[in-house]
Amino acid sequence: MKKLDFKIIIFFVSFCMISCSDEDETFLTSDTNYFPLEVGNSWTYTNELIQNSETLEGTETLSVLGRNQNRFRFTQSVADLVGFYTSILASGEVYKQNRNQQIIYDGEFSIELENNIGALEIPLEDVVLYDAGLSQGDIMSTSSGEFQQNINGFPVDFLFEINSIHNGFLAQYVINNITYDDVFVSEIQVLLSASVFLVITDVPVIQEQKVTTIKNYYAKGVGLISSEATTDVIFEDIPPQLNIEIPDVNFTSSQNLLDYTVASEL
Numbered sequence: 111m112k113k114l115d116f117k118i119i120i121f122f123v124s125f126c127m128i129s130c131s132d133e134d135e136t137f138l139t140s141d142t143n144y145f146p147l148e149v150g151n152s153w154t155y156t157n158e159l160i161q162n163s164e165t166l167e168g169t170e171t172l173s174v175l176g177r178n179q180n181r182f183r184f185t186q187s188v189a190d191l192v193g194f195y196t197s198i199l200a201s202g203e204v205y206k207q208n209r210n211q212q213i214i215y216d217g218e219f220s221i222e223l224e225n226n227i228g229a230l231e232i233p234l235e236d237v238v239l240y241d242a243g244l245s246q247g248d249i250m251s252t253s254s255g256e257f258q259q260n261i262n263g264f265p266v267d268f269l270f271e272i273n274s275i276h277n278g279f280l281a282q283y284v285i286n287n288i289t290y291d292d293v294f295v296s297e298i299q300v301l302l303s304a305s306v307f308l309v310i311t312d313v314p315v316i317q318e319q320k321v322t323t324i325k326n327y328y329a330k331g332v333g334l335i336s337s338e339a340t341t342d343v344i345f346e347d348i349p350p351q352l353n354i355e356i357p358d359v360n361f362t363s364s365q366n367l368l369d370y371t372v373a374s375e376l
Contacts, residue, residue, distance in 0.1 A: 141209055141210050141211060141242070142210060142242070142292065142330050142331075143210045143330070143331055144210070144213070144240055144294045144328035144329070144330060144333070145204070145213050145239070145240065145328055145333045145334065146331065146332070146333055146372045146373070147174055147177075147182045147204065147206070148174060148177075148372075148373045149174050149175070149176060149177050149182075150173070150174060150371070150373060151173065151174045151333070151370075151371060151372050151373060152171050152172065152173040152174070152370065152371050153171065153172050153173075153333055153334060153367060153369075153370045154169060154170070154171045154172075154367070154368045154369045154370065155169065155170055155171075155172070155193055155196065155365040155366060155367055155368060156168075156169055156286065156365070156366050156368050157169065157170060157190075157191045157192070157193045157194075157363070157364070157365050158191075158363065158364045158365075159191060159194070159361060159362075159363050160361060160362045160363075161360070161361035161362075162361075166190075166191050167190065167191060168188070168189055168190025168191025168192075169189045169190060169191075169368065170186055170187060170188040170189060170190075170191070170192060170193055170196065171186070171187040172184055172185075172186055172193070172196045172199065172200065172334075173185050173186075173187065178203075180205045180206060181203045181204070181205045182203060182204050182205065183203050184196070184199050184200045184204075185200060186200045193337070193363070193365045194324075194337070194339045194363035194365070195324055195326065195334075195337035195339060195363075195365060196334075196337075196365060197220070198215075198217060198218075198219055198220075198234075198324075199215070199217070201217045201218050201220070202215055202216050202217015202218060202234065203215070203216050203217065204216075204239065210242070211241070211242040211243060212238060212240065212241050212242070212243075213238070213239040213240040214236055214237065214238050214239065214251075215234060215236075215237045215238075215239055216234065216235050216236065216237075217234050218231050218232060218233050218234055219231075219232040219233075219234050219272075219300060219322070220232070221321070221322070221341060221343065221359060222359075223356060223357075223359065224356070224357050224359075225354060225355060225356065225357070227261055227262075227354070227356065228259075230259065230268065230302075231257070231259075232257070232268075232270050232272075232300065232302070233255065233257065234253075234272060235253060236251060236253065237251055237253070237272055237274050237298065238250035238251035238274045239274065239296060239326070239328075240294060240296060240328065241276060244276045245276065245278075246276055246277060246278030246279075247275070247276065247277075247278075248275070248276045249273055249274065249275055249276075250274040250275065250276050250296070251272075251273075251274045252271065252272065252273045252274070253271070253272050254269070254270060254271040254272070255269075255270060256268060256269050256270070257270075261306075261352060261354065261356075262352050262353055262354045264306050264308075264351070264352055265306070265307075266304050266305070266306045266315055267304065267305055267306070267307075267312075268302060268303070268304045268316075269302070269303045269304070269318075270300065270301065270302050270303075271300075271301040271302075272298065272299070272300055272301075273298070273299040273301070274296060274297070274298050274299075275296065275297040275298075275299065276296060277295035277296055277297050277325070278294075278295055279292065279293065279294055279295070280292075280293040280295060280327075281293075283327055283329070283335065283336070285327075285335050285336050285366045285367050286366055286367065286368055288367075290329035290330075290332060290335050291329070291330060292329065292330035293327050293328065293329050293330070293335070294327070294328045294329075294330075295325065295326070295327055295328075296325075296326050296328070297323060297324065297325050297326070298322075298323070298324040298326070299320055299322070299323055299324075300320070300321050300322040300323075301318060301319065301320050301321065302316055302318070302319065302321045302343070303316050303317060303318035303319070304316040306349065306352070308349055308351055313349050314346050315345060315346055315348065315356075316343065316344070316345055316346065317344075317346060319342075319343075319344060321341060321342060321343045321359075322339065322340065322341045322342075323339070323340050324337060324338070324339040325337070325338045325339075331372070332367070332370060332372060333370065333372065334365075334367070335366070335367040336364070336365065336366050336367065337363075337364065337365040338362075338363075338364050339362065339363040339364075340361075340362050340363075341359060341360065341361055341362075341363075342358075342359070342360045343358060343359040343360075344358050345357075345358055
């Protein structure tokens, strides 16, 4: 009996040691800094845009411009081609909660339209870019709302939904021939629909659809190392009363880290 008790004790102690080790690793990972934010930190990207069978390329540098308490603002220095996701970051602010466990964004998302219609400006509020407390496949944040935009004299009502999804971790990821370790992957999805009221009924302009998907890669201690975005907006037949044609929007954009300067957070 004593031998049996001793084996049970040994098993219990070993189990506790393994469990404690797992908890320590989880704790260390949860406070890993995947987006170092200090004024002066900067990231230079190679950008590519494919639209209307045309490919454009260029570079730009995203820098942390200022800080207001725990909120950080960005600025872009563009050589040839502005980046899609970095433009979103530069249009708003990011802040952290629970040290490095959550990174949250407030700003706006813009889709350019043709025929001098202007851009669709979709407000983004409390969009979670990273959440260490969740697991792969979890929705980190979701929000919805509406806005109205005048198109050729007619008020068009837009409904939107923004989902941010945890896509898990990669042990390594290669960008521009450089290998980055411990990479967090996330995805932002933008859903949109639109209608216009004519005479006695609402007429659809955009059927509800996923118009944009942005997949982002953040490396431990480095920040955003890559972003891949696809936008595809399909318009319904525009009612003749609007007296305008609105072409569909379709493009893909990619950004890959070329160089960076990152100081430790204070």
